[in-house]
Structure formats: C-alpha cells, structure tokens
Amino acid sequence: MCANLMQRLTLEKIGELAGVSRATVSRVINHHPNISSEVRERVERIIAETGYQPNQAARSLASNQSNVIGLVIPNVVQAVFTDPYYPRLTQGISAACNQLDYTLALFLFHSPEEEQFAVRRFSNNSLIDGLIITADNHINPFIPQLVKRNVPFVYIGRPETTESVTYIDVDHIGGSYIGTKHLIDLGFKRIAQLSTKHNTAGVDRDKGFRQAMAEVGYAVDEDYVVYGDFTERSGYEAMQHLIPLRPDAVFIQSDTMALGAMRALRDAGLSVPDDMAIVSFDDLPPALLTEPHLTTVRQPVHDVGMLAVETLIERCANPGQPPKHVVLPTELVIRGTCGAAN
C-alpha cells in the first residue's frame, strides 16, 4: 500500500481497527492509568502496525499546548560566527528537547524590526509553549514585552532586572576569580586582563578578576586591562597593546580571544607560558587548538542548555511559580598556557 494513497490515519480509525472508541485510543497514547492491559496491548499493536502518528495541530488545539519551545538568538550576525558558544549551547538545548520529546524552534533575528515582529507572534499563538532567550547584551525591549504578554521564558545569562525573570547563568565572577587566583598562586606579579564590556558575562568576569587581585593586595593598573569583543581578531589587537607593557601573565575572558592573543604573541616572537602565562575562560573546542593548550575556566555550556529546557518546561506546567535563578559553577582546567605543568 503506497503511502500517498493510504488514507490518513486518525484516532477514530485506530479505534475502529482495535474495536474501541477514540477516547480509549487517546488514553493509551497519553499513558493514562486505568486502561485494561488487554485493551492497551491491542491498541498499541495496531498503532505500531499502522505507524500511526497523532496529529500535532489537533493535539495543540485541544490541549492548548504544543510541545514546542523556541530558542531566541538576537544580533546573530556578530555572535554566532565568532564564537563556538552558541552552537554548543544549541546542542545542549536540542539534546534536552529530543530527550523530553519537545520540538525546538529556532529564532535568529538580524534586526530590531524582526524582533519586534516576532514578539507578537509568540503570544496567544499556541505555536510555542515557551522561550529560551539568549540576549547577549544590555537592555532589550524583548524581555518586558514577554513578561507583559505572559509568555513563559527562561533567560540564559544574567538579565538587567533579575526580579520576575527566571534565568540560568554561570558563575562568571567565581570562575574568573579562580582563574586569576591560579595565576597569583603561581607567583605572577604583573597580571593583566583581556576584558570585555559587551555583556553581563564580561562585566562579571571583570569583577572576579578584580576580586582576586584585591584579595592579595595587588593593585589593578588600568593600563593592564585591555578590552575586546569576544572575537579572535579583537584578542589579537588587544594583545598587541599589552605586549609593550610586558605583563608576566594575563587573564583572558574567552578562549576565542585567547586564540587571537596567542597569535599576537607568536607574531611578536614571545613564547607562552615562558614570556607570558595565560588563563582564559570557556573551555570550548578552541582551547585545544593552541600550542600549548589553554589553561581555562570551564563553563558548563551544554548543561546550561539542558537545564534551560528542563526549567522552561517546568515553568510551562506551573505558570504560577515564582521566578527561579540558577547559577552553575565553573571549574579550572589546567593545561599548558599557565606554566603550572613545569
């Protein structure tokens, strides 16, 4: 029997074939209790034989839930290409969706107009049960609008106003604290930082760096703090500014920027860690692309994604709940660039 000639299967038809009512088939599919095992098996057999798949649209309409969640990534143009962070995050989110039998809708926005247009579609629409938002920087009007329109969402990172927003973040402050502390403990004195001002993660990492420095009474010379924007190129350029000052170590806020920084050092004929030690942040694949490999603060990007999905689904099920804030710990991964191996 050819698929295209085959008439569409419905609950009704499956019921007919199994000699039960539509309602009973529905119960079997949704794993309701109180079905005689005899009937359950019969129905399940028919379903398996026919390859029946319930119609999602009808399900959504009747139950007012779609089992689809959206992932929103604004300002892609910059971010997605320069850093392996987003692919990694997306993978974690996707894995959790597959596991929990949810479908992932991806929304990449390239302009404020697209954002504006999309936000309307998210409400009262029944396409999307909820959203995972990754807004890499500062205030965007998205969040308040979602709150107003009552769209359940989980924010990845630390939002401007933490009240009333559920978010999953990584302990950036603690992470850069242990990264910097590691350099201090190794005896380095003139410790620079390759920082960024582009998002709250950057701001927090800066804070952790200063905390560690302050704790041991090292003054932070602002000339020793240079800024990039998470790209390889910006790391390269920032390091070029740093080289003449001859710090003996530098804490770099991302692996990708560390890649660029090491390129600059190599071009200047300097060796890592002998001429300058490096600790960076992320532990994404690029960390293994340098020689020696990067000593870096691992952030659990994959776990953040998984957790975001789980949290979102939970919130969709219990809309009344107070906002939840999760901050995941980081971990120092010691490799070659800090000189600790010597």
Place this chain on the structure above:
Amino acid sequence: MCANLMQRLTLEKIGELAGVSRATVSRVINHHPNISSEVRERVERIIAETGYQPNQAARSLASNQSNVIGLVIPNVVQAVFTDPYYPRLTQGISAACNQLDYTLALFLFHSPEEEQFAVRRFSNNSLIDGLIITADNHINPFIPQLVKRNVPFVYIGRPETTESVTYIDVDHIGGSYIGTKHLIDLGFKRIAQLSTKHNTAGVDRDKGFRQAMAEVGYAVDEDYVVYGDFTERSGYEAMQHLIPLRPDAVFIQSDTMALGAMRALRDAGLSVPDDMAIVSFDDLPPALLTEPHLTTVRQPVHDVGMLAVETLIERCANPGQPPKHVVLPTELVIRGTCGAAN
C-alpha cells in the same frame, strides 16, 4: 487591561467587535480578494487595536499546513563545532524563514536512534510542512524513508541517488577547478592537495583539482595528496606530512583546514606564500583570520540556505512537481596566500 486577565481573542470575538462574521475576519487576515475596503479597514483596525494573533494550531488543523519547516542536522557532534559552515547555513535558512513568515524547527541528532525516532514524527504529523536535510556524509536511511513517507524535503549537498530527490548544491568541482587553475596559472609546478573523503563535497572538490591538473598535463603524485576531515587539527597534521615533500603550492579543501595547515607551516618556520602558496575553499570567516588572508574559493552558503527554503516552500505548494536540482556557482577570492598580489 492586564494580559493575563484579558480573555483569549478569537476570530469570533474580533468579528463581534467589528460587526462582521468570523468568516469575514478570516478573509481579511488571509488577504482574500472581494472584501469591501470599508469592512477590511474596520477589521484591520480592530485587529491592530486588540493585538489579536490567530491561533496557529487551529489554523494548521483546519488548513492542513503549519508554516513550519524543519532543518535536520545529523551527526552534529563532529560537524557543528569544527566548522562555521553550519551556523552560516542556518543563518541563511533562518533569514529566509523570517522573510517568508515561516517558523524554523531545528533537529539536531546525536545518534541513529534519535534519527529513527524522529523520522516517524515527521510524517502525517502536521507539525512540519517539509524538511531541509543536511546529511554530511554517505548513505543514510533517512532519505528513502522520507521519500516513502511522502514528506517533502530539500537536500543540501549532492545525495547518493539524485533521482527523485530535490537538492541544492554548490559547484564543488568547478570551484576547486578554478582554485587549482589559479595556482597553475601563477606558475607553480609542484602542487599538492589537502583533500578529504568525508562527503560528496570532498569527493567533488578532489575531482575538480585533478581535472585542472590533468588539463595542463601535470601528473598528480599521490604522495602530494593528503587527507583531513575538515577540522583545524586535521589540517595541521596533514600539512606536517606534506612539508618534507616541499610542494610549492597546495590546494586545501576548506578554510578551517587551511587554518591548521598555516599553523603547521608557521611552526615549521615556513612562510606563506613565499615558501608555499595556498588556495582554499569556503570563504567563511576564518579566511580572514590568517596572515596573510586566505585566497579561497567562495561558496555561497548563505544563498544555499535561502534557496533551500524557497525551493522547499514551493515544493510543499506543488507536491506533484518533478525533483529539482540546483547547483550554485563559486567564485575565486584572491587574497594573500596565493602570492598573486606580489
């Protein structure tokens, strides 16, 4: 009026407010002809004032079309992280979806079981109108199953069996031909290749290289052909094998591998293009990360994504159509690594 207290808006209610029937409101929303402009304006005003959004689930159920398309990326684990190709492609696809008012569902699979499980959900499901498939390598059982289950799809790349499959591909053969030809024209004699066997793109690029070489009567010494797997690391290692043979130029099948290859050359104290000229393939962001920048064959990844969406939507509208095959042209981008600038 608070959003959560606000009663759900329906066509019926909008009709009531505008003093027309549900059917008329539906007509206005779907831009049917034969609506008096007076009624149209009145209805549109009410819709704008109330912020009404049609319920997608009900729409899908009634019209049997969801305006959602799926993007399938198997074997993510490897591919997504090592190459900026997928993010770029995804961006193109997303842009087209936004423009055409479609929603993009992302399916990343990590295991054959997940694939198998998902393929069932795609059929007779009404969640997905059609699929864009990126299968980076060889035969997978996915395609025949989709054909059998009558799910409209567009394949990105060149599938094993081109019959009955609509695909969008890039002219890999022609691209590597012009890339190689460029090296030949510049007078290089001992031209090596950093190739891959991982997918049809690799096989095709290999073919183009050999075509160009054969055309001018250069024999291809198989020692001069080394293989990688599209990763930076594999480019590094492959180049290490090549260096002792001292070719004067090398055609490299991807920018990412070229990145690794240039790292190997630098570590060996060799300079590009003086000691070895390089032409690569892709023209993705990494092409500008090397010094000098990569001379490379640009493939229109973004356009492939856009075109895939348009083609898919067209096929969904006309299911009877014969399969369509599109092969997009490439373009040589001359920068520093080929030595042509000197």
Place this chain on the structure above:
DNA sequence: TTGCTAATTGAGAGCGCTCTCAACACTTTT
C-alpha cells in the same frame, strides 16, 4: 421594471484531538 451577472457576506460543516461526564461492570463493605 425585470433579469442577469458579479461582488460581498454569513452559516455551517468539518479538521483530529482532549477531556469531562455518565454508564457500566465488578468488587468490597455492611
């Protein structure tokens, strides 16, 4: 005026599912 066509609108029947409610068949309790 009458008759005809064309434009505009409404009524109503689904789309395939979920979920409540009632019915029925058994047990168990009194």
Place this chain on the structure above:
DNA sequence: AAAAGTGTTGAGAGCGCTCTCAATTAGCAA
C-alpha cells in the same frame, strides 16, 4: 442482599480556524 466504591469505557462537546455553499446586495443591460 443492598449499598457503596473502584476500574474501565464510550458519548459528546468543544478547541479556533478554513472553506464551501448559499444568500444577499449591487450594478448594469435589456
């Protein structure tokens, strides 16, 4: 043996939309 409880099933009313079909009105020629 009657009453009450428990487990299992079916009937039927929606969910909010689309789309066909018929009704109404308007426009125009005869």
